[in-house]
Amino acid sequence: MGSRGSTTMKPSGARFLAKVIPMMVMLVVLAILAVPFHEAAHQLVGNTLSGTQGYVIFTWAGGMYYQYPGTPLQDFLTRIAGGLFQALLFGILWALSAWQARYSKWELDTCAIFGMLTVGYFVYAWFDGLGVWIDYGALIGIVAAITVCGVLYGRKLLSWIFELNGLTANKSDIT
Numbered sequence: 102m103g104s105r106g107s108t109t110m111k112p113s114g115a116r117f118l119a120k121v122i123p124m125m126v127m128l129v130v131l132a133i134l135a136v137p138f139h140e141a142a143h144q145l146v147g148n149t150l151s152g153t154q155g156y157v158i159f160t161w162a163g164g165m166y167y168q169y170p171g172t173p174l175q176d177f178l179t180r181i182a183g184g185l186f187q188a189l190l191f192g193i194l195w196a197l198s199a200w201q202a203r204y205s206k207w208e209l210d211t212c213a214i215f216g217m218l219t220v221g222y223f224v225y226a227w228f229d230g231l232g233v234w235i236d237y238g239a240l241i242g243i244v245a246a247i248t249v250c251g252v253l254y255g256r257k258l259l260s261w262i263f264e265l266n267g268l269t270a271n272k273s274d275i276t
């Protein structure tokens with residue numbers, strides 16, 4: 102193999118992958134790690150409202166909460182609690198990273214990741230809560246997450262990832 106003739110520049114493909122792959126992996130891993138919190142919120146609210154002991158089953162694909170039927174309002178509150186609790190947890194992390202981003206531009210991708218998880222679970226919670234379109238609800242949540250965070254962070258993220266307008270590898274170059 103011949104020399105690339107450069108000692109300072111890495112291939113831009115490597116920089117692109119180094120930016121995109123960690124974001125994707127963190128997004129997916131955080132979404133998986135949050136599943137027990139989702140089911141725990143269903144169980145806590147369901148058990149509290151109904152006074153009976155529901156139970157959670159975990160699978161490799163996620164989890165399910167089982168509960169005896171209550172009133173329609175009890176069922177709705179129990180069902181919506183899972184996604185809303187996840188949105189609350191990620192919303193706190195989103196607010197903290199956005200706060201830090203005011204003084205450190207290194208929080209840009211973290212803000213986008215927490216923002217997408219917050220918006221996605223908040224939207225999904227309503228489909229879960231109402232018990233309608235649950236599969237589509239997940240998809241609509243993902244679309245909403247990408248849309249909201251695309252508006253908030255898209256231009257800066259794309260400038261950083263694709264090194265537009267002469268921007269180099271550092272987020273600190275983006276103002």
Ligand SMILES: [Zn+2]
Pocket residue numbers: 139143180183184229
């Ligand atoms: Zn649920």
